[in-house]
Amino acid sequence: MVLSISIGIILIFVLCGAFAPVQFAATATSLFDSSIRNFGWFFLISTFGCLVFAFYLAFSKYGRIKLGKDEDEPEYSTISWFAMLFSAGMGIGLVFWGVAEPLSHYLSPPEGATGGSTEAARLAMRYSFFHWGVHPWAIYTIISLTLAYFQFRHDKKGLISAVFSPLIGKLSEGGIGAVIDILAIIATAFGVATSLGLGALQINGGLNHMFGISIQPVVQVVIIGIVTVLFLISATTGLDKGIRILSNANLLIAVLLMAFVFLVGPTSFILDLFTSTLGGYLQNLVYMSLRMTPFTQGTWVGVWTLFYWAWWIAWGPFVGTFIARVSKGRTIKEFVLGVLLVPSLFSFMWFSVFGGTGLHLELFDQFPIAAAAKQDVTSALFLTLQQLPIGHIIALIATILIITFFITSADSATFVLGMLSTKGDPNPSNKVKIVWGGLQSSMAIVLLISGGLSGLQTASIIAALPFAIIIIGMCVSLMIALRQDEKSLRSRDDRRMKKLDELLSIQSET
Template sequence: MLDKVHDLFRLRTSPVIFFVSAGLIAVFVILTLVMPEGMASFWGAGSGWIYDNLGWFYISGLTIFLIFLIIVGFGRFGRIRLGQDDEKPEHSDMSWFGMLFAAGIGTILMFWAVAEPANHFAEPPRGESTGVEARSMEAASEAMGFTLYHFGLHTWTIFALPGLAFAYFIYKRNLPPRVSSIFQPILGDRIHGPIGKSIDIFAIVGTIFGVAVSIGLGTLQIHAGLAQLFGVSDADWNFIIIIAVVTIVATISAVLGVNKGIRRLSNFNIWTAIALLIFVLATGPTVYMLRGTIEWAGVYLSMLPELAFWNDTLADTGWQNGWTIFYWAWTVAWAPFVGIFIARISRGRTIRQFVAGVLGLPTLFTIIWFGIWGSGVFDIEFNGDGGLVDSVLEDGVETALFAFLAEFPLAPVTSAVAIMLVGVFFITSMDSCSLVLDDMCNGYEGKAPLHQRAFWTVAIGTIAALLLTATGEGGLAALQEVALVFGLPFFILGYFIMYNLSRAMREDAGEVGFLRTRRWLQTLPPEEYERRMEEADASLAEAVVAPDYAEGTQPENAPELEHAEQPPVVEEYRVRTGETPIIDPANPGDTGIPPRG
């Protein structure tokens, strides 16, 4: 049945993964529209249990993941290249850096640049337990320490750990771009079976929820800016228009692909964000902001060892649940998508370059970004007329950025630029997400019909629009709680990632030279393998269904592995001599395989 529907719509994907994922998402949307309060209550109970019982698990786990990445990145395995041993990076450093933010936390930086320092300044996270008085200089220092903790090394660890694993298994072992591929050392060719498909379906659904929450929150911020500039009302159709515009542009970008769409938008946005940052620095208290940025970097580094294990045990204020644990659980929910996307743009880099780049560069930019904006907030409160923090607390965090820009010259222009930045950051999040979701369903990169690729951006936009307008805060709250609950299994996945990645590197790497590794043949899902066989695709000369490596690529001193026994589909549709395919790339039509039927 699913195959017939699949062929009717001219798709090229895994029918089970695609339709089951879409069906589960549709069921959630329908139930939320029918009973938003009930859904919010149900999922809220689950997220509440996580808050009350597993906060320590998130805090300690992320620190363990960070330590693991540093050890792997700067140990002997750091020299392994994510791709062929002589492969070069596909994208320039600047384009790579821009796309990291496009899929990562570019949207979050815009949303919280002013709001988080202002909130922690007015309500110090550890105020009563440490004697820090609200709105004092000590409160300002602690506010910046917590803000940078939330958006620095630990947040990027959430993306870097799965990203490194995906890059290794996809480009070193040539496995499908799916979450199930991470389990290949344990599951073998069962990554194509029910267990593997269940993992991928769960990952797709959880990613959709996490990104849809971000789109919903971003829509609120864009609307707040438009309301300030043009007096746009709170009517539902205004929210629908905002989401529709973002979705249309994201769909076009996704159809164009990484190089023509996402890369160009990402480069444009990162340069525009830097220009806005320079404008704020130049027209504001420049020296004050520069001094503050350096000081906040020191505050962050000094507080980091304590915060990395701080669980609010003694005071037990509950503050950590609403901020730190919420951030970690929500961000983890869309870590599979960001991880695969970062892997996709990082091919050809060494593990050391990957770890240093994904952890170091964004964290450095985050320190500069929040250092300048946060110092500007404190300057207004301590040396100016004040009132900005009160405005943020009264009007909501979505208005914070625009209230801040109102204190600077050319406020209408900079606010318009900020609205555009928020919009484009959400566009690049949606289009990169759609590409990754499509690859996860297909089990390979490329060759997907354009309407199939566009489906995911439309789905994300539709979910955000329906839940934001038809159910109001109830639907968005329910979706947020779902994302938090789905984030827990993904967080547990981190421990499997560490084990499987370590095991794979030990299996593949030798001890001499530049760590020559086995060259793994490309692994395709069975249904895609059959399609390419019928098309006489020459790429099958280097493809298998059961994960396997090429003959003659066994490095010295590496443990022996047996070649995988290929499933029946290979015996039926592929002509092989021993372990070497006889499909001639120069004459791929001559396969000797009779047509079906």
């Protein structure tokens, strides 16, 4: 039922986007604007709440509890684990926005700063850290932690509905549970199909910049076709081969690319920028987390921060399910600190290197990258790399990195959709994964040709509002289960200590 209804709803939306793209986009935009305008405060509070709750779990008495049985050990090495969760979470986004977002904020900064000023540059970097730092990873942490805990410690199915059993009991296996799972599948399918389309546009832009290949739908359809074949090959080889190997390769290429730009770019400036921006970010973390503009009625927070928060929440089912699947055997403390801090630190370094290099070219070398990026956001990265030694080769490597991140995200999503639509099967069949992979690519192609891609992107984010409520329910359900679990662990420890005391007493008497 879940699989059939999900596919039916997805096809209805796709047909609307294909045959009435203008009306579809207008309706989706209106609904999104309404949710942001009326519930922006809720997005901010719930996201900040996820961050506070995650840190609480890590350093509380629950931190020692394993995501699995007490004797379970991690299935993947720490490096492979970081690589997989990072590639699924936001790898391709960092490559695309690493230069473009700081430059966009530099021209149109928040907090009433003057565009193009020194203060604008400072705020541009701080808010780039903010949008790609601990907040999105807190959302992923809560969802994936809850799923992994119930799946591996309490032998529940790998479904979002299954984690609600302590809260709603058998209802989680009935109609309410089906609604939760259908919403997760729809949000995942929409988000991935949109990313396939946007990724094709990005790759087409890179090929146009380097080789002069024209930007047109035919080229983008060919790109999607090639990438589909590649990610299906990866997806059907399983986690231990395809996704793990590609994720490790992604991380290696990304680190080497970042190290090259750091060394041949304005190294001292980048180090100074990283240090000062990290300080400003930590100092203003709570203020930025809860910043609204009720008196000035400004639109910047809605256009950027609230849009991002809604986007991360909408992507939460996909990323959370995947991270949970590869995290068996780790303690809650290890999991939270690993998922929350390591990718965030990498994001800070990435934006400092690439965004810092772009701002340095704009501010000190008088190279108009910001204006060029405003005209075509896909050009920002390539224009920046072009100014460096062997820039053309580096731009080619960056394009390859976009493609490999693209493949990893797509095959991870295919894997997750297979799990969610087969009652939480941790190893869905290749047939199911191929069906979902083909459906995602078909959605992206239809919407690219019809021009309805932006409408679908907005529609996918609308799912964030009900899913934010689901995340709160997941937190409550997790706490109920953790309290029971910790109580049983404490009782077990007390019995062990009592037995040890008895043995010591007998030994002493002897």
